[in-house]
Amino acid sequence: MSHDPDSRRDAVGFDMRTLAGTRWPVPDWHLETIAGEMQCDAPKDRMMRVVRRMGDQAAPDFSDLDWDAELARFAPIEFPSYYTQPFHSVPGGYLSEAAAIGDRAALEAIYEDAHPRRSLGVRDELASLVPAHSRGVVDLGAGTGDGAAAIARRLPEARVTAIDASPFMVIAGRHQNRGLPTSRWSRASPRPPACPRAVRTR
Numbered sequence: 001m002s003h004d005p006d007s008r009r010d011a012v013g014f015d016m017r018t019l020a021g022t023r024w025p026v027p028d029w030h031l032e033t034i035a036g037e038m039q040c041d042a043p044k045d046r047m048m049r050v051v052r053r054m055g056d057q058a059a060p061d062f063s064d065l066d067w068d069a070e071l072a073r074f075a076p077i078e079f080p081s082y083y084t085q086p087f088h089s090v091p092g093g094y095l096s097e098a099a100a101i102g103d104r105a106a107l108e109a110i111y112e113d114a115h116p117r118r119s120l121g122v123r124d125e126l127a128s129l130v131p132a133h134s135r136g137v138v139d140l141g142a143g144t145g146d147g148a149a150a151i152a153r154r155l156p157e158a159r160v161t162a163i164d165a166s167p168f169m170v171i172a173g174r175h176q177n178r179g180l181p182t183s184r185w186s187r188a189s190p191r192p193p194a195c196p197r198a199v200r201t202r
């Protein structure tokens with residue numbers, strides 16, 4: 001299946017841009033989708049707690065982002081069939097503005113109990129594990145790349161690249177992490193090997 005930028009509103013079913021720059025409320029359709037997924041074996045109480053917590057997380061400001069102009073820069077690519085599943089209860093899955101706009105809020109909600117600074121704190125902890133002498137770091141499947149950004153802040157001499165198949169993740173990632181001169185966000189074909197020998201830490 002190839003991605004058609006014009007179909008994104010159909011895939012999402014809800015224009016999240018009306019919420020950009022505000023806190024991230026949980027829309028009814030999201031809760032209804034989650035409720036539908038309660039048939040699965042996922043731990044129900046925890047899942048619902050995380051979804052409700054998302055509304056309490058501060059979200060990056062996307063109000064000045066021109067999604068149409070940004071999406072127009074990406075050529076269509078082929079996605080494997082698994083990729084188009086509705087991951088994490090978001091209609092459109094990773095191929096949606098909703099997934100990208102809500103990415104940080106979702107991770108902040110998920111890691112609320114794990115670290116005093118939630119997911120961004122966890123990302124800083126993980127970044128501290130990257131060897132200080134690294135000159136090139138590639139984050140494959142980076143989402144919006146907050147993990148890559150944490151590494152870029154820690155290692156300003158290194159060239160940090162966040163790669164994701166979703167143009168929405170790449171656009172949102174660039175935007176919410178702008179101002180990091182040694183990092184870049186790009187989209188790669190999800191067909192392996194997308195980046196052979198890309199991650200070398202020694």
Ligand SMILES: C[S@@+](CC[C@H](N)C(=O)[O-])C[C@H]1O[C@@H](n2cnc3c(N)ncnc32)[C@H](O)[C@@H]1O
Nearest residue numbers: 094141142143147163164165166169189190191
């Ligand atoms: C769970 S999410 C983001 C995880 C991210 N590393 C983080 O720490 O937040 C997984 C990401 O992997 C990307 N992805 C999945 N399969 C991919 C593939 N074959 N090639 C590139 N990106 C892929 C998705 O678009 C999605 O943004």
